[in-house]
Structure formats: C-alpha cells, structure tokens
Amino acid sequence: MSIVERLEKLDRRLIFVLILLAVVIPLVRPIGFKIEVSEPVQQLYEAIESLNPGSRVIISCDYDPSTMPEIYPMNQALARHCFSRDLKIVGMGLWPQGVPLGQASMEQAAEEYGKSYGVDYVNLGFKAGGIVVVSSVAENIPATYPQDYAGRPVSELPIMDGVRNFDNIELIISLSAGDPGVREWVMIGQGRYGKTVGAGVTAVSAPAFYPYLQAGQLVGMMGGMKGAAEYEILMEGTGTASRGMDAQSVAHGLIIFFILFANFFYLVGRRKMPWKR
C-alpha cells in the first residue's frame, strides 16, 4: 500500500485529536502572539471615544448562548468602555436570550466602575417583532418598553428622564448573531433615521456586513473572537477573547497545513493513478 493510499484511509478522528490539542495547549501555555488592531474595530472604539460624557448608547444584545465565546467578550468590553467614558447604556435585545447576557455584562462592568442600575444603565428587555420593534423604538422608546426587563416602570428610572426616541440616543451598537440584528438596526436606525450604528458580529456573518462598513452605513465593526480580542487590546486589558487568540492562531495554522497537505497528496495521487483524473 502506497503512502497516498494509506493517507486516504487515515482515521479522521486523528484530525479531531490534533485540533483539540491545538486549542488546549495554547490555552494552558499561552504563546503571546501579537494582536494587531484592525481599522473597523479602531473606528468603533473611536466612535465611542468621541461621545460626550452622559450620552446614551443603545447596546442591543441580539445573540444567544450558542455564540457567547465570540460575542460576550465584545459585550463586556463595550460595557466597560462606555462606563469608563461616563456614557449611559440603554440595553435591550431582539433575541430573548441576549437580554440576561447583556445584563450580566453590564452588571459586571458597573461593579468595576461604580455605576448603578437605573442611573447609568438600564435593560429594557426583549420584545418580539424584529424590525417592527426597531421602528417602534425609533419613534417612542417608553411606549415600546413601558417596563424594564424585571417589570419596573421605566418612567421611574432616572436614566430614562427626557428619553423619548432616537433623538435622545447618540450611538446604536448591535451585537448580533443573525437576524434580527445588525441588518434591522442599519435599515431603520441608519437608513431611515440617519443614526450612527456600530456592530459586533459573529465571524460567520462578518463578511456579509463589510459592504455596510465600506458604504459608511456602519461606523465600525468587531468580527468574531478576533474583533473582540482587538477591542480588549484597545481597552488596555485582556479578556477571554484575547486569551483565546493564541489557540485560534495555532488551530488556523494547523487547518492551513491540513489543506496544503491534503491537496499535495491529492495531486500526487492523481498523477500516480490516472483513472482518478
């Protein structure tokens, strides 16, 4: 049996084991690969930096636990950044399971920066309807969300004093794992009302949103764990995303090696066995 035939019959579980090792070893023994900050992430960071203290930012948590490794670090970094700049966060979610995740990230950041619920941040909760909810929020926030996620009347929360619609919101950021999410916020928020919209998206969906970025419909964007890690670096700290980037790089290197290796032996095999051409 030739080496090519042997490789063709290789147990694919060996690949699973190698990928597992490529992920686990760098997590236990970090390598410290340098993380370069890309332009879309820098732009999102600067959009927040340019806001005046006291400005209100909508962070819409349009994701669920299945995409937590990618988006939750973004949520944490954004909450920290907003509180460090004394911005007020109006949290909500077009996905029901995004609401408790958004709340957890805001609570954690609030504890670090000494911020309090109802004054510096609020979680309006989930409403079904996707684009209809976004439209409704644009027109009248208290009417769309008369109560927060825990059932407290929003009219009693100081952060909502004088907040009526999009006119009282300086920046919108959607942390999105699919639809409804960034697309809806861009369509209504940016397209119809001309608001500044930023995004944090899963790596799978990131290529679909680059045209929005290029057309200026998004002010900045974080794509996948890499984007989250870059934002953590800009915040001059480390988190789960930057911790995972060593593993990410090693696993990518291994996959690139697999692709080259498999194609090389495929071509060799095709030459040796012309009937396979």
Add this chain to the structure above:
Amino acid sequence: METIGIWLASLLTICILTFLYKDNPLYKFAEHLFVGISAAYWAAYSFHNILRPNLIQPLFIEGDLRFVVALALGIMMLMRLAPRAGWLSRWPLAFIVGTYSGYYFITYLQTNAVEQVRATLIPFVQVVSWRVFFRDPGLMTFLNAIAVPVMVIGVITGIIYFFFSREHKGVFGGLAKTGIWFLMVAFGASFGYTVMARISLLIGRMLFILRDWLGVIS
C-alpha cells in the same frame, strides 16, 4: 448550586463531544435532553413574553377589543393542524407576508441596493491614497490605493458573471471569468471566517472546562 451547574454543563459538553469518536448512548442522552429542554424553554418563553403581553393582557385583562382580530388570526393559523380546515391558515400567513413585504420593501431596497450602488459611485483613482503611497511606499498603502478600482471591477465583473442572457464568450466571457475569481476570493474569506467561528466555539467550551470546571487555568 453554581458548582452543580458547572459540573452538569461540563459533563454534558463531554457527552456531546463523544460523538466525534462515534455515535453512542451518552451523546444520545445529551442530545435528547437538549431538545427537550429547548422545546420547554421556548414554549414557556413564548407564552410569557409574546402571548401574554401581546394578547392575553390587552384583550382579556384590559378589555381592548381590537385584539380580537389578532386572536382570530392566531386561531386561524392553528387550523393548519386540522386537515379539513387547513386552508384557513392561508389568511394569517397572507397577512404576515403582506405586512412584512410592505415593511421591508422600500427600506431593504434603500439599504441593501441603493446605498451599495452609491458606495461604488466614487472616483476610480483615489488621488489622496496614491499620494500617501508615494510618500510612504508599502504593502498596506499600496492596497489602500488600489482598493477602489478593485472594488469597482469586482462589482461589475461579479454582476456580469450572473448575466446569463448572453453566452460567456470572448470579452464578455473574460469579464465573467474575472467575476468568478472575485467570487472565489469572497468565498475563501467566508470560509476563513467560518473556520474562525467554529474554532471560537471550541475555544469557548475548552475555556469553560479548563478554567471553570478543572481550574487548570486562571
């Protein structure tokens, strides 16, 4: 309680990962548990977050009779379960399709077509970018300088590839082939991002097991 949760989540993660070896009862158990809990979660969530605030509360507690229409449409949708009355479900479906089409049509066209076309209507040669390149020659400054021509050529040749009313031959065929190359690069970028997403999920689970469960890393 938190410790029990971490142990349970870790053991269920391992049960799911055993599928990579081969299908087995541990995997089946975790899979069925997940499906069952998900179904129960969504049923409860839909009732408390959609049905109750949007129908039961306004209609039966506040007595707003406009919501009778919503109730009727909801019941008609459920008629799909009865074979003889299934046709009734077409009415609420038509209502949903009609409403969303009307709602999306203009906004979607504006955001995803008009704005994208507008973004390509820019000077083919970016004088500022070329000035930056000549002042500071390098790979990144060069890529910045050629970004606009590459984008415009990519958009035009990509559209030509999808024009099937004329045979892809001669100059037209060459442009279509260029379009394929651009599409291939786009698919490659998508594949790379997809790999990153899947590896991220594995990293997330491994971080949970190594840090929260085993305490191997801080």
